[in-house]
Amino acid sequence: MRWSMIATLCLATTAAAQPYPGDLCTDAIPVTLPSVHTGDTTFYGYEPPSAFCAAAPTSPNVWFTLHGTGFPVTASMCEGTFFDAMLHIYTGECDDLVCIATVDDACGSLPFIEWQTQAGERYYVVVCGFGQMRGRFTLRFEGTLPDEDCDGDGVADASQIAGDPRLDCFDPSAPAGRMGGPDGRLDACQCPVNWNRDGAITSADISAYLTAWLTSALAGNTDADIDCSGTTNSSDIAAFLTRWLAAITAGDPTSGCP
DSSP, X not given: OHHHHHHHHHHHHHHHHSOOTTSSGGGOEEOOSSEEEEEEGGGOOOOOOSSOOSSOOOSOOEEEEEEOOSSEEEEEOSSSOOSOEEEEEEEEETTEEEEEEEEOOSBTTBOEEEEEOOXXXXXXXXXXXXXXXXXXXXXXXXXXXXXXXXXXXXXXXXXXXXXXXXXXXXXXXXXXXXXXXXXXXXGGGSOTTOTTXXXXXXXXXXXXXXXXXXXXXXXXXXXXXXXXXXXXXHHHHHHHHHHHHHHHHHOOGGGTOO
């Protein structure tokens, strides 16, 4: 019995010593664009970076890493985060970091940042809390992949969008019912009519869209601006129903729908 208890304690101690992914700079979580990451800093330790930004983190932190594209990248914790959070952006190596930026209260008490990346440069994004705050978080990354050509026409998406920003007004990584906003990919390659994000195009998407449309129209924002006109109005309902019908009857590959 004694040996069994000792073995159990040793195993528990070993398991507890194993860091979570992102607990250390050297084990930073790789980021793709676009992507959404969720977690809870309560379960993480505190690794002080080799260089501090203006506000040095002192609470548990989570490390993410990505490579620059030569285009702006955004990191947002504005939705799905339940404590007073901060973001720190670094470049360089773990033992020789350089602070790029730090952000705290960009959307209420939560951080949002957009920064210009250099192609191939490695960046570290650190999630932490103000003071000793900790808790559940959602971190959303968005940005353009410069060589992506989702419609296969020989012209990179970034070039087409730069020439006509209206080609990118739909964001499939946004929460269900709030699909507006660019994501660096051509809308023609995506499926906005799957509005409730359940992976199937059904009549439920119509109800979900109309609810979102009414909310968007009353708020005066572009969350339901499916025709990329710059405003949410009655023409968006017609555009949605036209694309929904095309997708449900024979599929609509030009809109990225099954």
